Amino acid sequence: MVAHSSSQSRIHKAALRLFAERGSTVITVSELAEAARVARGTIYNNGLSPDSLFEDIASQLSEEMNSRIIKSLAGETDPAQRLANGMRMYIRRAHEEPDWGKFICKFAFSNQAMLGLWTGQDSPLPDVMEGITNQRYAFRQEQLTSVVAMIAGSVLTSIFMVLEGHKTWRDIGSEIAELTLIALGLNAEEAYDLSRKPLPNLLDSIEST
Numbered sequence: 252m253v254a255h256s257s258s259q260s261r262i263h264k265a266a267l268r269l270f271a272e273r274g275s276t277v278i279t280v281s282e283l284a285e286a287a288r289v290a291r292g293t294i295y296n297n298g299l300s301p302d303s304l305f306e307d308i309a310s311q312l313s314e315e316m317n318s319r320i321i322k323s324l325a326g327e328t329d330p331a332q333r334l335a336n337g338m339r340m341y342i343r344r345a346h347e348e349p350d351w352g353k354f355i356c357k358f359a360f361s362n363q364a365m366l367g368l369w370t371g372q373d374s375p376l377p378d379v380m381e382g383i384t385n386q387r388y389a390f391r392q393e394q395l396t397s398v399v400a401m402i403a404g405s406v407l408t409s410i411f412m413v414l415e416g417h418k419t420w421r422d423i424g425s426e427i428a429e430l431t432l433i434a435l436g437l438n439a440e441e442a443y444d445l446s447r448k449p450l451p452n453l454l455d456s457i458e459s460t
Contacts, residue, residue, distance in 0.1 A: 258281065259297045261287045262313070266308045271353035276305035276388070280422065301341040309358065312351075313368045316344070323454045330378040331387050331432055335445045337375055338406055339424035340453050346420035354411045359407055369403045382435065389436025405431055424450075 265287035271277050280301045284291045299307045320337045321450035327333050336458025359368060370376050379398055382388040390398060405427045414416045425446045 254338045267350045267354045270349045289397045330382040334378045334436045335428035342424040
């Protein structure tokens with residue numbers, strides 16, 4: 252797991268705010284440095300290039316969120332429970348950090364760098380594949396890509412509903428996790444129970460230096 256500095260955390264938060272406010276992938280290093288209250292050199296020292304600033308930030312954010320989920324669910328062995336919790340953690344974070352939620356909604360499907368949220372090594376994909384292997388789920392192997400699309404679309408729609416004030420994160424998080432588990436083959440009673448178990452805290456993978 253990659254450790255992140257406190258300066259990188261400030262850069263991420265500032266970038267999210269700028270990208271979310273503008274709805275554009277174009278910001279300059281100077282603008283980001285000013286918003287993050289760091290020197291221009293600090294931007295470069297955190298592995299960010301002026302020629303690929305959005306892509307670099309998006310890739311780092313994808314890795315950061317999924318790494319935090321993996322860390323938070325390290326003690327959970329049931330892939331169905333991990334999937335339900337992970338979906339709810341995305342939705343809860345959007346409620347707690349609206350700029351992050353707006354960024355995800357705006358760019359999650361429009362940029363190659365964001366695909367790691369759904370298909371990377373630390374994404375929901377391994378839990379879905381484990382569920383097939385363990386016969387926890389009851390869909391066909393060739394439907395895997397569609398299943399991942401369903402999960403991603405459900406999470407993004409739920410985030411939008413929360414940000415717009417139509418549903419609370421608790422209600423829609425549990426409901427969408429429950430419906431997803433039913434779609435994957437769990438019975439309704441178990442899906443209901445798994446989607447409403449106490450949600451662990453989203454542990455912070457960022458280590459200050």
